[in-house]
Amino acid sequence: MDMILLLTVLIVVFALAFDFINGFHDTANAIATSVSTRALSPRQAIILAATMNFIGALTFTGVAKTITKDIVDPFALENGSVVILAALTAAIAWNLITWYYGIPSSSSHALIGSIAGAAVSAAGFDVLHYKGFFKILESLIISPFLALAVGFIMMSLFRAIFKNANLTRTTKGFRMFQVVTAALQAYTHGTNDAQKTMGIITMALIAANYHTSSEVPEWVRISAAIAMGLGTSVGGWKIIKTVGGKIMKIRPVNGAAADLSSALVIFSATLLHLPVSTTHVISSSIMGVGAAQRVKGVKWGVAQRIVLTWIITLPVSALIAGFAYQIFRLFF
Numbered sequence: 001m002d003m004i005l006l007l008t009v010l011i012v013v014f015a016l017a018f019d020f021i022n023g024f025h026d027t028a029n030a031i032a033t034s035v036s037t038r039a040l041s042p043r044q045a046i047i048l049a050a051t052m053n054f055i056g057a058l059t060f061t062g063v064a065k066t067i068t069k070d071i072v073d074p075f076a077l078e079n080g081s082v083v084i085l086a087a088l089t090a091a092i093a094w095n096l097i098t099w100y101y102g103i104p105s106s107s108s109h110a111l112i113g114s115i116a117g118a119a120v121s122a123a124g125f126d127v128l129h130y131k132g133f134f135k136i137l138e139s140l141i142i143s144p145f146l147a148l149a150v151g152f153i154m155m156s157l158f159r160a161i162f163k164n165a166n167l168t169r170t171t172k173g174f175r176m177f178q179v180v181t182a183a184l185q186a187y188t189h190g191t192n193d194a195q196k197t198m199g200i201i202t203m204a205l206i207a208a209n210y211h212t213s214s215e216v217p218e219w220v221r222i223s224a225a226i227a228m229g230l231g232t233s234v235g236g237w238k239i240i241k242t243v244g245g246k247i248m249k250i251r252p253v254n255g256a257a258a259d260l261s262s263a264l265v266i267f268s269a270t271l272l273h274l275p276v277s278t279t280h281v282i283s284s285s286i287m288g289v290g291a292a293q294r295v296k297g298v299k300w301g302v303a304q305r306i307v308l309t310w311i312i313t314l315p316v317s318a319l320i321a322g323f324a325y326q327i328f329r330l331f332f
Contacts, residue, residue, distance in 0.1 A: 007081035019197040023231020033255030039178035049186040050232040056190020057225035062273030067199025070132025080207025087114035090321035106277035109313040117318025139274035144284040151288025174252035181259030188266040
């Protein structure tokens with residue numbers, strides 16, 4: 001088999017593996033609150049999340065195009081296939097490490113940091129598209145703070161609107177409403193996260209001269225959607241436990257407010273063609289909702305641990321990817 005073809009096949013396999021791992025790593029994003037409040041059973045929640053993730057993944061391609069062309073130029077990337085393979089290896093490794101320890105880290109940070117790290121290792125810092133790269137970084141940094149604010153406002157509105165409502169009836173109503181918000185959450189997750197893998201595969205096809213534009217081929221969209229849906233169906237129970245209960249005690253009204261807030265932020269980013277960390281957005285929404293109700297009710301020690309992981313993910317994944325590139329280039 002031709003070496004370029006072999007590398008491209010490996011990249012497609014690794015990219016779909018990353019998408020699959022991203023699915024079970026980030027399942028908690030869509031269903032943790034609905035499971036913790038018993039609005040849905042774990043089985044129901046996973047089936048719902050897998051279905052809506054699949055549908056969301058097929059709906060848009062703007063984020064995929066951003067990943068393809070805004071970090072580095074795939075048309076001018078020397079040893080582009082090896083760079084992408086190293087980036088995927090690093091992102092998968094970091095996802096598995098954080099999943100094993102139950103830490104809700106960012107798959108987006110891991111992937112983007114890995115692409116940048118592998119590219120810099122191959123061709124130096126000049127290879128980066130700094131305008132596009134910093135635009136992506138801005139969206140990754142700003143979105144959690146925006147989600148925190150939206151979660152605070154959403155919960156404040158819910159408290160004002162339903163302050164005189166019957167508690168038992170309101171709880172039952174919000175538990176039913178959580179089915180809708182969980183579905184919306186999973187859909188928006190698919191519209192943003194699955195596209196990152198589409199962008200990686202498209203970049204690899206361009207680097208290998210098998211594709212000539214940033215448009216995402218149909219087979220890539222379908223493959224990534226299936227991989228994300230299958231990964232979601234496996235579930236990530238360790239992270240569900242952290243997001244669904246360790247940040248704060250979640251009731252149906254809290255869960256609905258957090259789900260709705262994060263879905264709004266993620267979908268807005270998708271419409272702007274910006275990749276965001278669904279993990280960051282959802283965790284921040286939960287913190288904002290908790291702060292609106294009772295600041296001391298949020299377990300800020302757990303939140304600090306999550307934030308620390310957010311901070312270190314990008315540079316650590318970049319270093320792993322750079323090291324992986326130096327190893328892979330000895331063989332390819």
